[in-house]
Amino acid sequence: MYKLEARSVNLYYGEKHALKNISMAIEANTVTAFIGPSGCGKSTFLRCFNRMNDLIDNVKITGDILIDGRNVYKSKIDVDEHRKKIGMVFQKPNPFPKNIYENVAYGLRIKGVNNKAVLDEAVERSLKQAALWEEVKDDLKKSALSLSGGQQQRLCIARAMAVEPSVILMDEPASALDPISTSKIEDLIYELKSKYTIVIVTHNMQQAARISDKTAFFYLGELIEYNQTATMFTNPSKEQTQNYITGRFG
Amino acid sequence: MLKFKEKAIESFLILCSLVTVFTTLGIVLVLATESVRFFQEVSIVEFFTGTEWTPLFAEKRFGILPLVCGTLLTTVIAIAVALPLGLTIAIYLNEYAHPKFTAFVKPTLEVLAAVPTVVYGFFALTFVTPLLQSFIPNLSGFNALSAGLVMGVMIIPYISSLSEDALRAVPKSLREAAYGMGSTRLQTAFRVMVPAASSGIIVSVILAISRAIGETMIVAVAAGQEPRLTLNPIHSIETITTYIVQVSMGDVPRNSLEYSTIFSAGITLFIFTFILNNVSFFIKKKFQQKYE
Secondary structure, three states: OOOEEEEEEEEEEOOEEEEEEEEEEEOOOOEEEEEOOOOOOHHHHHHHOOOHHHHOOOEEEEEEEEEOOEEOOOOOOOHHHHHHOEEEEOOOOOOOOOEHHHHHHHHHHHOOOOOHHHHHHHHHHHHHHOOOHHHHOOOOOOEHHHOOHHHHHHHHHHHHHOOOOOEEEEEOOOOOOOHHHHHHHHHHHHHHOOOOEEEEEOOOHHHHHHHOOEEEEEEOOEEEEEEEHHHHHHOOOOHHHHHHHOOOOO | OHHHHHHHHHHHHHHHHHHHHHHHHHHHHHHHHHHHHHHHHOOHHHHHHOOOEOOOOOOOOEOOHHHHHHHHHHHHHHHHHHHHHHHHHHHHHHHHOOHHHHHHHHHHHHHHHHOOHHHHHHHHHHHHHHHHHOOOOOOOOOOHHHHHHHHHHHHHHHHHHHHHHHHHOOOHHHHHHHHHOOOOHHHHHHHHHHHHOHHHHHHHHHHHHHHHHHOOHHHHHHOOOOOOOOOOOOOOOOOHHHHHHHHHHOOOOOOOHHHHHHHHHHHHHHHHHHHHHHHHHHHHHHHHHHHO
């Protein structure tokens, strides 16, 4: 069984047909990169997996999205519970206006966990996984907003991992960061693969090539090509893919 | 020629802004000089610690505390009504309601602030007080309770509208983070949005307090004119503003000691609102840039 699966997904923003009949399957414990020019629908598609598009008015979605074989667009599903199982990291670091500790503990707190030992353990484990522990362990009570951009983004990754989701969605997680922070995040993604299934949207093709197992190329709302990253970048089967990765447009 | 025109326009604009500055200075000056005259005859210690305020009686006492107490009592009641209701409305409009509903309801709510306060005063006196008297038999005809409650309704839009603006100004990315973590709407609102908008919400409350302290007509009509040092809202009381109205309209001879009491009362009121405005300015300035 696939970890994530999309079957003939169509999405409309009002009149605009933003995703056109997309089907793809993603295996567990892999890194999948979504690439494509701005407005191609890659972020929109990513947000279908945890139903973040529900927050926008006038969005209509048809088709099925399955996680572990369960359809997430069934009306019976509890959206909040569903989102708890899927971590998400956004383009701009968006820590809560709380201290570092409370940011990481947030996911557990909203589940009703208030046991200090449990929270302490989760905070330390998540910050270590996110390679931030050494930098912040001495002042966990410091405001998250006082961290640098790169640290904030790793904090957001720690926050997502604290509730032990099985899937982490990343929407251009390094696009607002400097090269050093970017490389830290990339190393992190590589290491996290053993525990999580990661889907990452990126504008940066080198990044996709460096970190992903499979790559999907989107263009104008369509999934043009989806293949092993190595094959995709050396021997793409579609001309549009070839043009995009060689920088002829986009 | 063009240069001259520019200069003329500039001078005119400066003049306009100076009018407001000089008006403020003038008010402060009048309040201060008249108060100085008052304090030459009445000890400042008696003024701030005396528990009786009877400048118009044969035996004159000048303790401002009963008036301050009346003002604070009606203000506290008003805020006790307006804060929970206003904040709930703001959260509902921002987090739950459809944007079209918000666009309609927000201006409608603001109409509450546009109702002439004298109308609120009579509403309190002729509707709310009789209504309350059916539950509280010994409620006096003029009382702090009904004036405070109605004043609370009046200042709801100050809190709801400004708090909603503050919530709306919270970056979209924070809401997404909250929902992305699987927060319910209630958790998003109270654990993320309200803390993130706290400075704006506090400022809205301070402005509402300031408005309630300075409010005159509602308390003049419905709360009574009996300076009384009490925290029991069922009695008739008198606020600072009511006293000023009472003396300004009455037969007190100009330049008498009784007359100058309104300036001492006025400056007390001014100090209250001045401090509150500065606190809100400080909070705004200090916390505003946190989420850029």
